């Protein structure tokens with residue numbers, strides 16, 4: 493009798509709701525619909541994968557944030573951070589709510605104009621503005637936030653060449669107790685550089701110093717850091733008024749409020765740890781109202797919150813391509829959504845939900861995307877229900893940075909659909925195709941013909 497080949501036994505651990513060392517495993521409830529639309533229907537209609545954005549969630553989140561600040565401080569203005577999500581439809585929801593535009597490049601500046609934002613409501617940030625960018629922004633009367641001395645001197649040339657006084661703010665960085673410190677943008681407060689920039693601007697008389705700006709970092713979990721930042725900017729307002737009798741009209745605290753996403757390695761979920769808008773508003777406005785700024789010169793408070801305003805409004809829907817066992821027996825699931833569409837999976841543990849009923853059994857699973865690249869991991873280890881090939885899933889809280897940092901890599905980028913406040917769906921960005929992707933290419937004549 494012939495010997496049969498050896499097959500290694502595979503013992504797999506299925507969790508069926510037994511308590512583990514940390515207590516009961518949380519049960520993952522399916523997400524079968526989004527605002528009345530079945531996930532399966534959306535994917536059938538618009539293809540998989542699919543981004544879905546809720547207009548209702550954008551508006552309600554914005555109103556919560558605005559309310560938190562405007563009840564505590566008399567003059568508040570939000571500016572939508574374009575790089576967080578610059579799809580025209582998304583920007584215009586924020587602009588309809590009253591937000592100005594906050595841009596960090598010539599491209600974003602043009603996009604804000606294209607969206608219909610009046611140039612005097614655009615804040616132009618960023619370290620890489622060109623002479624042309626500065627000239628356009630000066631002629632248009634936009635607010636220019638100066639990042640470094642080279643830019644400051646270039647802007648003086650622009651002022652001479654155009655005969656106009658640019659409206660400027662300086663970006664200030666500082667120690668707020670948050671480490672690592674973000675000191676690569678703007679002028680440092682603590683070593684006196686920011687004060688020197690103010691003096692150079694004031695003494696040149698070529699610019700109108702309208703504001704002070706800081707953006708202390710991102711996903712900042714301690715409102716106290718903002719209290720320190722607002723206090724330091726208030727000091728500069730007071731010093732400027734004392735020395736020049738000049739009234740700085742706004743203080744811009746930037747963005748950086750934490751969203752409810754969970755950071756990799758965090759012990760508790762972001763839904764439990766992220767401060768509320770009220771917490772941030774308390775800290776910031778307390779520093780301003782308690783400062784030595786004269787009441788009649790209380791500056792406008794500008795906020796450029798990005799991720800905390802849009803994360804919850806975005807969903808990414810997808811389909812299971814396959815399941816397989818890794819060489820060590822571990823369960824692996826391959827999805828049609830990868831890091832190309834979910835760039836933020838490099839730092840968040842995104843929550844993924846089945847889109848149809850599932851059994852109570854779960855297994856420790858690695859979820860991979862569709863790319864032919866080892867780094868394409870959506871979740872390294874997640875206790876996940878046993879989805880089958882063709883099953884659908886929903887990833888929540890993906891509205892920030894994924895629709896700007898997405899990679900056109902290996903796959904086309906899919907449709908983006910917005911569900912409006914009446915529940916109607918609209919494609920707000922069409923899925924890509926070969927013509928779109930090759931539109932900018934040019935093949936030199938001698939390479940036109942290939943003969944294999």
Ligand SMILES: *Cc1c(COP(=O)(O)O)cnc(C)c1O
Nearest residue numbers: 573707710747748796797798799
């Ligand atoms: C990125 C950015 C923001 C928005 O940051 P979030 O962390 O998304 O809130 C605001 N202001 C500036 C200058 C930025 O660069």
